[in-house]
Amino acid sequence: AQSVTQPDIHITVSEGASLELRCNYSYGATPYLFWYVQSPGQGLQLLLKYFSGDTLVQGIKGFEAEFKRSQSSFNLRKPSVHWSDAAEYFCAVGITNTGNQFYFGTGTSLTVIP
Amino acid sequence: EAGVTQFPSHSVIEKGQTVTLRCDPISGHDNLYWYRRVMGKEIKFLLHFVKESKQDESGMPNNRFLAERTGGTYSTLKVQPAELEDSGVYFCASSLGDTQYFGPGTRLTVL
Numbered sequence: 001a002q003s004v005t006q007p008d009i010h011i012t013v014s015e016g017a018s019l020e021l022r023c024n025y026s027y028g029a030t031p032y033l034f035w036y037v038q039s040p041g042q043g044l045q046l047l048l049k050y051f052s053g054d055t056l057v058q059g060i061k062g063f064e065a066e067f068k069r070s071q072s073s074f075n076l077r078k079p080s081v082h083w084s085d086a087a088e089y090f091c092a093v094g095i096t097n098t099g100n101q102f103y104f105g106t107g108t109s110l111t112v113i114p
Numbered sequence: 115e116a117g118v119t120q121f122p123s124h125s126v127i128e129k130g131q132t133v134t135l136r137c138d139p140i141s142g143h144d145n146l147y148w149y150r151r152v153m154g155k156e157i158k159f160l161l162h163f164v165k166e167s168k169q170d171e172s173g174m175p176n177n178r179f180l181a182e183r184t185g186g187t188y189s190t191l192k193v194q195p196a197e198l199e200d201s202g203v204y205f206c207a208s209s210l211g212d213t214q215y216f217g218p219g220t221r222l223t224v225l
Contacts, residue, residue, distance in 0.1 A: 032212060043118065044205065044216035051212070090157065094212065101147065101170060102214060104157040
């Protein structure tokens with residue numbers, strides 16, 4: 001069965017520091033991979049996605065993620081965190097590219113301290 | 115272009131009552147999804163519409179949940195009668211293809 005693991009429930013970083021949020025998935029083939037962010041009172045906003053090709057993908061707000069097949073991982077990174085990045089981040093796996101259901105991790109809550 | 119909207123944003127009801135959640139997808143999106151997040155858990159798939167047809171409802175918890183999408187536009191999710199374990203945030207998403215766009219969610223509290 002498909003599953004997504006985000007091992008860090010909560011992370012605190014200082015503003016300006018680098019960030020890495022971990023995501024591991026379990027699926028028999030290469031899935032379609034997504035990162036979403038939810039700010040308070042907002043919906044889930046797509047940060048970036050990976051379907052194929054270059055394993056390092058760039059997203060909005062200065063985020064990037066790297067797909068590592070050997071580790072079944074899709075970690076999200078940002079070189080310098082801004083206070084506005086405080087939010088909850090969700091990794092998701094899509095089984096096809098035709099709009100099928102997504103499987104989500106439990107989310108990682110990010111706190112940014114001055 | 116308007117995003118996915120959901121109504122209400124919050125709902126507090128008592129056990130045994132009925133609640134209806136509404137989702138308006140992005141105009142022109144044939145695919146509409148419902149998901150639910152119970153506190154502290156992952157966001158879980160409930161069902162998927164393609165236009166007005168239910169494509170996949172494997173995630174619906176039980177027959178107290180009824181989803182409809184009349185005319186292939188907006189969708190409603192009714193819970194009748196509500197139980198305590200139905201509390202959570204209900205998300206709606208829509209898509210044309212591979213990327214799903216999510217609404218802000220409806221927070222349902224069953225007392």
